[in-house]
Amino acid sequence: MRQSKPLSQVEEIFVKDRIRIFNSVLKILSNRELAEDVVHDAYLKVREAGATLAITQPSAYAFRVARCLAIDRYRRRALETGLFAGESEEGQGVSYTTPERIEIGREELRLVSKAMEALPSRTRRAFELYRMGGYTQREVAEQLGVSTTLVNFMIRDALSHCRSALLND
Amino acid sequence: MNNENGNDAEWQAALDWLMRMHDGELDDAGHRELHAWLAASPTHRDAFREAERLWTLTGLLPPKDK
Numbered sequence: 001m002r003q004s005k006p007l008s009q010v011e012e013i014f015v016k017d018r019i020r021i022f023n024s025v026l027k028i029l030s031n032r033e034l035a036e037d038v039v040h041d042a043y044l045k046v047r048e049a050g051a052t053l054a055i056t057q058p059s060a061y062a063f064r065v066a067r068c069l070a071i072d073r074y075r076r077r078a079l080e081t082g083l084f085a086g087e088s089e090e091g092q093g094v095s096y097t098t099p100e101r102i103e104i105g106r107e108e109l110r111l112v113s114k115a116m117e118a119l120p121s122r123t124r125r126a127f128e129l130y131r132m133g134g135y136t137q138r139e140v141a142e143q144l145g146v147s148t149t150l151v152n153f154m155i156r157d158a159l160s161h162c163r164s165a166l167l168n169d
Numbered sequence: 170m171n172n173e174n175g176n177d178a179e180w181q182a183a184l185d186w187l188m189r190m191h192d193g194e195l196d197d198a199g200h201r202e203l204h205a206w207l208a209a210s211p212t213h214r215d216a217f218r219e220a221e222r223l224w225t226l227t228g229l230l231p232p233k234d235k
Contacts, residue, residue: 049229061231068228075190079200102225112226121233128232131224136192156184159223163180166223 008050009058014043017059021066028070038073041101042066052106053113064132071134108166115165119158126151127158182206183216187224 007015014021018039025042026035042065055061116124122144129140130151137155141148186203189195195203207214 045225045229049231053229053231055231057231065229069225072225072228075193075195078195079190079203102222104226104229108226109229112223113230116227116230117233124233127227130191131227132230132232137188152188155188156181159184159187159220159227160180162227163219163223 008047008055010046010050010055010062011043013059013062014039014046017062021063024063025066025070028067028074034073034077035070038070039066042069045069045104048104048106049109052109068132068134107169111165111169112162115162116158119161123154123158126154130155179210179212179216180220183213183220186217187220191224 021042022035022039025038026032029035029038042062046062046065049055049065050058116127119127126140126144126146129135129143130137133140135143137151138148141151144151186206189199190203207217
């Protein structure tokens with residue numbers, strides 16, 4: 001479908017630097033099959049993002065997205081593993097069906113990006129450090145010289161604001 | 170279903186879980202608690218799914234140029 005179009009810069013990074021991206025993801029997941037899946041997932045998402053958002057540093061961006069997705073997958077697996085192992089009675093028979101791969105659309109990306117731009121710059125900075133920087137709330141608080149409570153509030157605010165942008169569209 | 174500011178209790182609880190998960194705070198007991206919370210109501214599961222979706226979407230945004 002999109003075959004005839006030239007690759008975006010970020011997509012090209014995935015082609016050229018695939019092995020390095022794979023290795024950085026593998027370091028997080030320690031499982032080749034999973035790592036391959038995450039790299040592919042990252043590629044699909046980056047393709048949508050590259051077509052929708054202005055990405056000024058494609059290489060840094062490609063690596064960061066892949067790393068973030070790997071960390072998310074790692075945490076998610078810990079949750080799912082516990083789901084099958086910890087036979088809590090309430091947990092039985094409840095299928096927790098969030099797909100590991102979350103499909104994203106361009107319109108959603110556009111709306112969320114717009115919503116994020118409307119946030120106060122400190123809130124946005126706190127969220128970026130937390131979300132993309134991989135810092136904990138406490139670490140973000142230290143970096144910004146504010147309380148952890150405030151960081152917690154700013155992260156909630158950022159996500160809630162993006163959510164409203166999608167709901168109200 | 171939700172108020173405009175996204176301040177409903179389930180959404181906020183889902184954010185709590187999401188952030189605890191991201192902070193790497195969830196040990197086995199924490200995971201069991203989260204499972205129990207998810208199992209307790211489909212609205213909890215919906216809220217958590219939505220939070221994860223927003224989390225994924227925001228993870229794709231390029232950082233603002235400093």
